[in-house]
Amino acid sequence: MSAYLHKVFAIVAKDLTTEVRSREMLSSMGAFAVLVIFVFAFAFDLRAARSGTTIVAPGVLWVVITFAGMLGLNRSLAAEFDRGSFDGLRLSPIDRSAIFVGKALGNFVFMSAVEAIVLPLFVVFFNLPFLKPLILLSVVLGTIGFAGVGTLLAAMSASTRLRDVLLPILMLPVALPALLAAVKCTAGALDDAPFELWGHWLALLTAYDLALVGLAFLTFDFIVEE
Numbered sequence: 001m002s003a004y005l006h007k008v009f010a011i012v013a014k015d016l017t018t019e020v021r022s023r024e025m026l027s028s029m030g031a032f033a034v035l036v037i038f039v040f041a042f043a044f045d046l047r048a049a050r051s052g053t054t055i056v057a058p059g060v061l062w063v064v065i066t067f068a069g070m071l072g073l074n075r076s077l078a079a080e081f082d083r084g085s086f087d088g089l090r091l092s093p094i095d096r097s098a099i100f101v102g103k104a105l106g107n108f109v110f111m112s113a114v115e116a117i118v119l120p121l122f123v124v125f126f127n128l129p130f131l132k133p134l135i136l137l138s139v140v141l142g143t144i145g146f147a148g149v150g151t152l153l154a155a156m157s158a159s160t161r162l163r164d165v166l167l168p169i170l171m172l173p174v175a176l177p178a179l180l181a182a183v184k185c186t187a188g189a190l191d192d193a194p195f196e197l198w199g200h201w202l203a204l205l206t207a208y209d210l211a212l213v214g215l216a217f218l219t220f221d222f223i224v225e226e
Contacts, residue, residue, distance in 0.1 A: 007094050011102025015076070016109065025075045029114045033068040037118065040064075041125040057126045058186035062142070062179055064118055066172075069111050069143075073150040074167050076107055077158035086158075090224060100151060100220035104213075108147040115139055134189035141205045142182035148213030149174055156223055174212070181205040 019025055040060045080086035089099050119139070122130045129135075150171055157166040181204045188198030 004095065004098055007098045008102045008105065011089070011094075011099060012105045012109070015103070015106035019110070024079075025072050025110060026113060028075065029068045029072045029110065030117055032071055033064050033114050033118050034121065036064045036067065037121050037125060054128060054187070054190055057122065057128055057130075058183045058190060060126075061118070061122055061130070061186060062183050065111070065115060065139070065142070066146070066175070066179060068114050068118075069107075069146050069150065070168055070171055072110050072114070073107055073147075073154040073171075074158075074164060076103065076110070077151070077154040078163055081158045086224075096221040096224060097217055099224075100217055103155075104148045104151040104216075107151055108143060111143050111147055112140075115143065128190060130190070132189055135186055138182055138185035138189060138202065138205065141185075141202070141209055142178055145178040145205070145209040145212060146175055148209070148216050149178075152216035152220055152223060155220065178205060178208045178212075181208065 037060075040063075077086070080089070090096070119130050119136075122128065150167075153170045153174065154163075154167055157163040157170060160166055181201045184198055184201040185205060187193075188195075188201070
């Protein structure tokens with residue numbers, strides 16, 4: 001197990017080192033997320049009643065996370081395929097599942113870095129307490145599912161010429177249950193609603209992570225062979 005984890009963290013370290021040198025993915029994801037927040041901030045009248053802002057804010061948050069995440073997922077795998085380095089990973093004596101776990105962890109780290117910028121901006125622009133522990137838990141669980149499933153689907157679409165269009169087409173229907181549950185959890189925590197009223201959505205989000213990320217882990221070997 002220690003050798004397996006060593007290989008996983010070697011892949012994560014490679015991705016992080018590459019990103020630190022190029023700053024290509026995080027800069028594009030961060031700039032896109034900030035611009036979308038500005039668009040929504042000026043599109044909605046933030047001087048409206050607090051209840052009205054509370055209704056739209058959770059959905060806006062997950063729209064920003066979803067599209068910034070898809071942009072990052074596309075770039076992370078597309079660059080590997082374009083440079084031919086993914087073929088090198090496949091030919092190396094590494095378990096294919098270790099490649100999946102390493103890439104998924106790297107994507108999770110990149111998305112979390114963008115969310116660390118996005119959430120304080122939501123506090124500023126929407127004047128709402130988005131840094132509550134239960135909201136952060138919902139964001140972490142939603143990001144785990146999105147990064148895990150997105151890594152598998154990005155690997156499927158990265159070798160095609162229509163990858164920029166294909167990934168959203170594949171990703172959005174599959175991620176819809178997780179996104180719906182994440183929005184409901186964020187809204188419930190933001191409104192200080194009793195946990196009994198929205199706790200089943202948190203359970204659904206957890207079940208989605210376990211089921212879909214587990215399925216992606218098991219099928220990644222067959223996907224990259226194709």
